[in-house]
Amino acid sequence: MTNKKTYASLDSGRGINYWRHAPPLRAEARRVYPDHEFEWATPRLESFGELVGDVIADNADTIDEHGPILHTYDEYGDVRNEVEYHPAQKENERLVYESGIVADAFGPPADRDEPVGLIHTLTMQLLLSYVDTGLVCPVSMTAGAALVLRNHDSDDSLDDYFSALTSRSYDSLAEGAMFLTEEQGGSDVGANETIAEPVDSDSSPGDSRTYELTGEKWFCSNIDAEGTLALARRPDAPSGTRGLSLFLVPHETRDGRLNDQRYRRLKDKLGTISVPTGEVEFHGAEAYLVGEPERGFKYMATMLNWERITNAVGAVGIMGRCLVESKVKAATREAFGEAIQEYPLMRRDLFEMAVDFDAALTFAMEAGKWLDRYERDHDDRDAYRLMRVLAPVAKYRTARMAVETASYAMEIQGGNGYVRDFVTHRLYRDAQVLPIWEGTSNILSLDLLRTFEKEAAHEVLFAHVESLLSGIDHPVLDELSSLVADECDSLKDAFATLVTADDEYAQYEAKVLAEYVFDVVTASLLLSNAQREVDDAGDARSVIVAKHFIESAFGTSDARGILDGEALALEYFDTVVYYDRLDPASVTARWT
Missing domain, CATH: 2.40.110.20 (Butyryl-CoA Dehydrogenase, subunit A; domain 2)
Structure with missing residues (x-):
């Protein structure tokens, strides 16, 4: 388990195990993996998190300085089409692919009778995004191309390519x-x-x-x-x-x-x-x-849905690395005789960055869960419709959140954050492509409208939110749950309005609708997580996360909250940022 002292002992957010340093990721993986697969995956994710934080992270910095070089022609002017890669790139590719990041989802690993689900590939890609979103791109497209062939190569005429795309050996990949x-x-x-x-x-x-x-x-x-x-x-x-x-x-x-x-x-x-x-x-x-x-x-839509969700988990990985780097800097940088994490504004910033990470992580993994379920059973139409409504929203919102988080992570580093020698420079440059890859925010918002119009995805979406909220019974969460239920009703009204509106107005409001869907679904998921964490682990950290997210998204206050005297980031800083356990009885006494 990580704590404040862990970060104070680090020089930077590298040479560490990213799986071990992200308790919210471990909790989300436990939630979305089937139980037997999570038990199998845990030691492998532990090992991969170590590998990513060490050798792959070091190589990624080298590759950023020595990127691929194209040789279109040979010395005689004939087409050559050769891309020259730095040896560090080849080493990273071999390490990543031979870890089973693609192969395990399409063929049984050595110690299993069946493949694992695509949620495992997504989780590994999320960890890889802590150090190199660029490498995640070919990994994701390799899995996506294999998925397209598995689903749509009806006569098996491309079996040789499917086998090569899913190879466990880098040399035959x-x-x-x-x-x-x-x-x-x-x-x-x-x-x-x-x-x-x-x-x-x-x-x-x-x-x-x-x-x-x-x-x-x-x-x-x-x-x-x-x-x-x-x-x-x-x-x-x-x-x-x-x-x-x-x-x-x-x-x-x-x-x-x-x-x-x-x-x-x-x-x-x-x-x-x-x-x-x-x-x-x-x-x-x-x-x-x-x-x-x-x-x-239609076939390419299989690839696009997959890529949009991998884009979302990639955004979460960048946010996670930004959070790690920011916590290290805040714990080790002194100003006016104190570590800067002791100052109220920095505490508020890190607290909000941590809540954003939890929120983006939860939504992205939820989208991945429903894609995974649909790919296990193509007769599960509810899983398909949930995936279709969540995928474009996940890609849209997490991409923008990653850009904002990376920008602020640079600021926390001070002038060094703007210098190429420090990793936040690269994280920001990498994050900026996420809103562009696989469809801009406008395209994604219009796609959301299509899922409502053509696939009636709103029906299963609203039922899912209501199901999540129905399991909330902790007294501190009760009022928050009622607030989210009211917002879900308002979201229904918004949907009904746009269904009957002319096309121009519906398109005009499409991005607002997408953001509203993200907020309502994320709030319901965070409440469900908080209830489960209290029940199963006796820990109320997620209660604070849900409370802050919901009040920020939906709460109304006089003078933007300045008058209420509440400072969650000061009161629960170590709980949210450094994952200190919080006694549920203390929050019950605090708010009931």
Whole structure:
């Protein structure tokens, strides 16, 4: 267990076990994993947290200074398409993939009869995001590409690629990617201009699943992946998204030939240096049809839902590292003769940062739980609808929270936070891509409206919130639960208003609705967590977390609370920031 003295003994937030230093993460993993899988996963997450905080963290700093280099042509001017990586990048990739971060969810580990759920991959990605969000990108896309093939490769024609994407050996691994964006389309995927021409095979003229792609993709992360998914339009296919088919485009063809594409250049990005992102031109590139023609956008939605939730847990990982670095600095930096964590404003800042971490963590893991449940049982339509409503909201809100948290973590470091030598500089640069990857906040908010309109996701969402609130009976939580129940009723009214409003007004209010969904669901989850922690562990830390979040989100006060004389951050600083146990009887006496 970590405490205040632990942080006072550290020079920085590295060389530590991030799993061990995040009690809220351990509690959330216990909540969302099936019991038997959590017992199996715990020692592995402990080991991975140690590995990430040590070797992988050190390598990540090196990689940020020595990022990938693209060699488009060889010395004779022929296309080479080679990305040169620093040895530290190769070491990190080997360590991460051979830890089972992808493989364990698609094939049984050596000591199990069955694979574990995707929630395990998400939890490991969250830990990896403490040190390198850029590396999380190819890991996530490798798992996502494998998921698409598992779900949609109906004739098993791509089994060789599925096996390579899920390999336990780094030497035989194929990484995945998703080339979705085109310059003229951006978020308008239906404007896709890449063309797919069928290639007749000798054995099956007119019935080949091999195509040649011509066109270009504008924002291609993990550019040299061997298992890239891309959308293209076959001849005479309808316009818009309904005419798109999904293809797997390899770096090298099955006969070992460099594919007919050109990696034009790498983007000079602000952050996520470890993942090479560039522009790709297809010049009759060999590609293999995934599933049925003209169902590509639906298939790609499987990847997008997965990527949005991994984006959310990545945001939480950055927030967690920012919190660790901030606590170390606050415990070790003296000003005017005292550690700065002893000053009321710094206590308030760290307290609020810790509550934000708990809130973002809880919502992201909840979204991951329902995706995991749906992927275990595709007949569970309620799990699907909950996943669909939570995924875009999780990605939208946690991304913005990570940017704000990283910005303030830089400030806590003082001038050093703005200097490249210190990790908060990189955390902020990496966090800034999160609101952009996998759909901007506007796109995500409009997607939320679609889940309500087309999938009636509001029905299962409101039922879920009400179910969470029905289990609250602790006297300190009772009033908070009533407040959240009232807000849930107001959210229903807001939804009903937008359902009957014209499209322009509904779109205008879509982001407000998404934020409202986040606040109501997060509040109900935090209350449920608090009730369980009191009942099972005899600890009321989560009561304070829930109280602060709910009163900040929904409470009304005169003069912005200045008149009420309450200072939770001063009274419960060690409880929330350093995880000191809090006797439930003390909070009962305090507020009832």
